Amino acid sequence: MRLISYHGLAVLILLLVGQPALAQFTVEGTVVDEATKDPLIGVTVQDEFSKRGTATDQNGHFTLKLPGTDAVLKVSYIGYINKEVNVNTSTNRLVITLKQDIANLGEVVVSGLATTVKRSNLANSVATVSANELTGVSPAQTLDASLYGKIPGADISANSGAPGGGISVKLRGVTTINGSSEPLYIVDGIYMNNDAIGNGSDAVTDASAGGSSSNQEDPVNRIADLNPDDIESIEVLKGASAAAIYGQRASSGVVIITTKKGSSGEPKFKISQSLGFTELRKKLGARTFTQETAAATFGSTGEELFLDAVNSGRGFLDYEDLMYGQKGTLSRTQLSTSFGNEQTSFYLSGSLQNDDGIIKTTGYEKQSLRANVDHRFSQKFDVSVSSNYIHSQSFRGLTNNDNTGSTFGVSMLATPNFIDLRPNEDGIYPNHPFNSSNQLQLRDLFSNGEEVNRVLSSIKANYNIFQTDNSVLAFKFTGGLDFFSQDNKLIFPRELQFEAASGAPGTLIETKTDNLNTNTSALLVHTYTATDKLSLVSQVGYTSFNNDQNSILTVANDLLGRQTNVDQSASVAVNQTKIFQRDRGFFVQEEVNYDDTYILTLGLRGDKSDRNGDVNKIYAYPKASFAWNVTNTDLIKSDDIDNLKLRVAYGQTGNVSNFGAKFTTLAPSNIGGLGGILIRNQRGVPGIKPERQIELEGGFDASIFNGFASLEFTVYHKKIKDMLLQREVEPSTGFIYENFNAGSMVNDGVEVGLNLLPVNTENFRWNAHINFWRNKSKVTSLPVAPFDVQGFSTSLGVYRIQEGQSATQIVGIDPIIVNNDNIGQFPDAAVGDTVIGNRRLGDGAPDFQISFSNEFRILKNFDLSFLLHWKKGGDVINLTELLSDLLGTSPDYDDTDLSVSPLRMATAGIEPGDNNATRRLKLVGVSTAKMVQDASYLRLREIGLYYHVPVSSMQRLFGNTISHIKIGASATNLLTFTPYKSYDPEVSNFGNQPIAQGIEVAPYPSSKQYYFHLSVDF
């Protein structure tokens, strides 16, 4: 390169203008599938040297102008093995065949903060989910819901059936007891906030009054905002060995999301529309009453109302139908376009989603706009900008635990089918005779809205500082920004039954939360090809992460008429919560690749954070990994084995404490107009430090019989030490709990992925993916007494952390024999003198999970896909059933088929003639066993059938204007088989929890969805 001037401006111009034009030539060609000979659409064809590239059109055709006289074209397409093709001025009418890559060996996977490695050289088990796998079969409502069954090692569970999200994603078992168990989501370099911020409904439901302080407000975790249709691919770093380079934010894994990018060439548009409906997945049924049982359960009032139902001819009402019977419409529209030239490319998209729930007045809507721009200033300097604006609104009703009888769920349980809660001709709702709230009135008159405005933006810059034939030094910068404003507003008008009865009728609850995340990373990457076999990639870098969140909760009581401003009330209470986080990290990494056969990586990350007691202390997290491609050596000489790689990886990550763990403070507590401060429940720990996860994983990847099958097998052992625990302290100290670092636990797991291509012919192709994964956790050291992390009380079942036990064990009470040979035992058959003791009654973690997905392409134009997901084991504490027993409405109340062991029967004084509800109620205070229920399931998660209109008919009909039309129908959660007795085996009263996911108290019931789809490319 020749320099004209040293002046900075000139350099800038130089950067912008790029290389002067030299000789050029044009290559034309077609890319087709090797087996079916079908043209492949959208294949990337790029010259690695000049970085010029294009994508194939609907006929699989491409044209590319290249500088110089020869070039090597890299042809890449998701799901196919990449190919490099030499071209020169004399090349013409090139036909490139690509082979389906069922092991995805050619896929590029993240290996550092800004570096990637081919999957065939990867030393970790990194799961990837492509756009097609994500949303191609049947769309889920939110991004997290579309990951079910697609990531081996992930335990994904919905907290309720409410529209708009609220889903827990846990990678490789229990990563923490008290820290955050949600993975770090990085979207185009943005550390995307995934907080779940409550709506403040506790002010009405008083859910925490019974002693449980956790969030029971069924919040949405904010990753739900991201539009799944914009996503190109997702890479999942499941444990410390893969995620160590992300340091103290990566203990629960990292989910790296890349959104779609523009491609150069003529503008391409895609418009897709899905329409569908949703309905209640399963009805529980209702208790059948007689005059006697109505009188026995609901007294004289009950008897009168029963007789009224019979004599008036009204009969019995189906409240599940009245309340949960809405067939909600679902609609989503996605419009995207991609265009550009050799320097600049754009991807623009807009989407609209509007979903109703199965409860009238509930629903979810979202609008999203995205612009991704990539610009190449020169061969050396390129910049990518991604920006996304999201607006979402959800109306989730009022469900979950409640101590005032106000919620939909509890009201429903208090409603026998002989009463009539419907409004009269004047629209006046009767009071619920047996409950403080008429759920039909509440549903129709109250409102629980959540509105989010969110902006995500990132910039990535890449500059090659110098470049020689065998060495490149690149500077890479990433800056990310995520701002959202969440506004929750609950309006409980004065005329609601429980409001009218209260001393200050009418309640408004308004929560406004602003959250800003910013992150940067800057690194130098040096790639050095020492010999034709040995290459080295070195990197050194810096990262920063800042978070500020400010939340103001305002509760207004005694509303003035129908006003909905918080100041239009007789009393107002305000609570402001601010949290912040500053993290700084530093890292170095070295990758050594010898002939794509031996690949060694060493790295070290150092992190500090103001969540730690010592804010400037640096905690170090090392990593090391090694992959050995055996098939590249002479050791294996079998034609049946296409590829065999052995790999082992080790790494450490951290997890910082929750905000405020180090503070001992006093909070406002006023009286009669005087200001006061009162000690808070938390005893601060000044020396709090991050917990540390140490993971070792190993395994092999093999593909055999010329692409017929590929197998990925991984075992891992991870240890978490210096755990961030929250323990209840002796309340006589004046405090309730504190955080502390202590103890350790281990997780051992196996992940097996098998991809099969049993049939691959022109008219029929069958692709199958089978994933199996299991994880066992065990608390190996706990230097304090066992403690409960969640639950209402031991008699109602708790998740108890106890040395030597699974971290997710459920403990309850049960009779323990004290006077015979079986002292201390719990034999189900023996009867003896007993005391009521504590006993392990279940485990929240599944034994294993299997997902089985199949794709069939039939007669070239039909695609049939389905995904089966089996979760074996994993228990849930079902308190909905207990409430329905207490309230006298259990569907099986009067049945007598509930089996109870003789010991429990004797201890609880159960008579053989007692009905089921009486049996269960007599067991309250004696045994928790019947509340802990198996929540295994086998679920047909997704099924979809699509028809691609053949190119020939399209050309006949529309000429060349339309390149692709796809129509289809799909369903999610179509079938579920489970022994669990309530609405859904996936449920969590306390929202996303590291341990205690499965506790159920009258949730929003789950639903299934049916869709019709049409998409057109032009």
Place this chain on the structure above:
Amino acid sequence: MNIRISNFIVRTLSMGLLMAVVGAGCDIIDIKDRPDPDNVSLDVIMNNPSRDEVSILATGTESGMRVDLRLYYIDVGMVGREIYRFLSAEPRFTGDLLGKANSELDDGSFYATRPWAAFYATIRNTNILMESAATSTALTDTEKNGVNGFGKTIKAYELLMALNLMNENGIRINVTDIFEPGPLVNKEDGFNTIATLLDEAATDLDNAGSAFSFKLSEGFQNLDTPQTFREFNRALAARVAVYRGNYSEALNHLQESFLDVNAPLTQGAYHIYSTAANDRLNEVYADPNASAGDSWVVHPSFVADAESGDQRVADKTLERDQNATLDGLSSDYGLYVYKTQTSPISIIRNEELILIRAEARIQTDDLTGGEDDLNVIRNAAGLPDYGGPGTKEALIDEMLRQRRYSLFAEGHRWIDMRRYNRLDELPIDRPGDNVWLSFPIPETENVNR
């Protein structure tokens, strides 16, 4: 490749990077150690607090006495068969608290843990108040005596509340260390400590000048100077004395208390409530006609056993439009002791002091004096003078009866019946129900493991 260009570019880019990083966050490398943005740090308040800071600690202490008091009244009111708290979502009220079938009181359940934790949180606040005031250069020694007199009195009261619940299981008395609580002591030692604390407080108040350095709420109207607060302190001492059976001591304390047979029976110290910010509402208030699933109702025996014409029944209960039934229990009367959600709750008042004097007089064989005191109470309730036998036993019965009606649903019946060994006289509503003697020490105190 020209090295000078690349150097230049590296410099330019480094500067650009630097600016970008600075833009993203002020401190590139160093992190500031910031305090809790939401609340007052303990370290700050413990180190030479200003007058205002001492004052807000005292107010916070008074305010904190009301935390979870609702649960205390439910516990004591239900075990003492005065009220039913019906809550369809919470089976443990009508199950565990009434000893339904084979259920036991659970040492991990909120009814045992939360009131206890709330009492000790207030005690922690009194300790913080007294320890921080001791380091304050803004207060005189006299004012510090006032702080100690207030702090120790409240601390003793909160210990008494805890002992009322835990009874035979004892309480912890030495809880000054923030990490290690002192040992659990038995009931007798608990009472000793409480009495001693009250006496020490009285001495401090004697030397506290004419005014506190802090303000008490209107709940302490006429009891808000060191001298008058001492009358409140002595009233509590009298209550403790009769609980311990030290009747003549009780009479001495009463003389220094605010007892006044000519004053309104309602005169005394109260927890007050308001709808103002960060204040609390009276959580024992409920609409007496609230639906059965979330209601506070009167134990049927309270109305059934009442002498006809007793105004206290009409004052404190309201016949419901609809009978309330839950879990095999039933009542026709809603609880109506508190009329609004800002009605004050009595800590101790003249009415109880007169009843304490009646009890102490009867027990010290001043039967006439005792009967006179009981007649003050009876007449105030619209009843004629006592007409029953004048024996000590009969008068004790009458005294307990008047306490039952005068102090209804204020947390006394269970304790009174217990100290007279009469728990077996409490009505049993369902076959198999139990009357508990004591609440279990919370599981998290780690005394039972």
